[in-house]
Amino acid sequence: MVDLHSRSFHLDLASRIQTQQSSPRSMATRTRSASRTAAVASSASSRSSPKRIKVELEYPRSTKRIRRSTTPELKPIVKTEPNAANTLRDRKLKAHSNHTTDGPFPTFPHPTPVECERAHSILAALHGPRLRPAQVVASKDRAGCGDSPSVLDALVRTILSQNTSDTNSTRAKLSMDKVYGGSDRWDEIAAGGQAKLEEAIRCGGLSAVKSKVIIRILEQAKERYGAYTLDHLHKASTEDAMQELLGFDGVGPKTASCVLLFCLQRDDFAVDTHVHRITGLLGWRPKNANREQTYHHLNKRIPDEHKYGLHILLVTHGKRCDECKAGGRSAGKCDLRKAFKEGVKVEPKGEFEQEMLQGMDSPKVEAKEEVKEEMV
Secondary structure (H helix, E strand, C coil): CHHHHHHHHHHHHHHHHHHHHHCHHHHHHHHHHHHHHHHHHHHHHHHHCHHHHHHHHHCCHHHHHHHHHHCCCCCCCCCCCCCHHHHHHHHHHHHHHHHHCCCCCCCCCCCCHHHHHHHHHHHHHHHCCCCCCCCCCCCCCCCCCCCCCCHHHHHHHHHHHCCCCHHHHHHHHHHHHHHHCCCCCHHHHHHHHHHHHHHHCHHHCCHHHHHHHHHHHHHHHHHHHCCCCCHHHHHCCHHHHHHHHHCCCCCCHHHHHHHHHHHCCCCCCCCCHHHHHHHHHHCCCCCCCCHHHHHHHHHHHCCHHHHHHHHHHHHHHHHHCCCCCCCCCCCCCCHHHHHHHHCCCCCCCCHHHHHHHHHHHCCCCCCCCCCHHHCC
């Protein structure tokens, strides 16, 4: 009886447990129990590694992916270097503008108008007067320096005359005309390229540099005006023409001034190596003034009526006078130097007068030819 009753009791208990496990309420109870167990485990885990949970909460992986996909791609900043030609042109124009108003040496007292007239008279007596022609005519048997009614032709002739003798520049001009079938054949010169032009003017010296400058000027003229011409400068003011000429690669103040003086027939005092040397001997500029500074200084000081004749006569005198040419030594025979040496004050009161005395007593030997920055 006991065994049967015990067996019946256990069968009844097993049936009840099976019924409770299969019911929805029982399943919910088990789910809540499992959740509480998981929560306890999670809490214990968080207490054991708080730093890891904190990092995961601040920088979730999903947030990182979103940020990468929405942030625009940053491109590296590329610094562009300024064009060397543009930089040089800007520097030339700035230097010209800085000296336009007062010149580089506004307190330097020489030359005076009286000194200019005196020098002009002495040189005219030595070499004959030089008068401006009524009309500019391009020579067919010499290059000259700006001697052409065509502004572009005058500019090219002036470039050919740089750093060489009249004989060599003429030889280069005649050779160029022969190679291209005549004068002013700009289309053929540009189309032929630098190598052909360099060979054509090789006999004149510095052909590699000069050909590069001429080709570049033709390219710039075509780009700016649509044609190989600069004749519109005849109608421009002197200052506007100067600035436009300086805007071409390889054209400096001396080259531009020659075009103004001889082609455009403006009153501008060009300073070449002879003018720079002799005006230093006469005390017309500070001792250490360079060519460009001397140009701006003398262009301010010399009266317009003397600029054309005095420029040509100083160049002529610098080539002919044994005492005033490059490397010449004072022998006390040059009428020009004697006249200005006699006129120097015995007791100079200022630094500029002292510089003038030094220039007269110690003639400077100048071995340099035309400035090469005109060609660069």
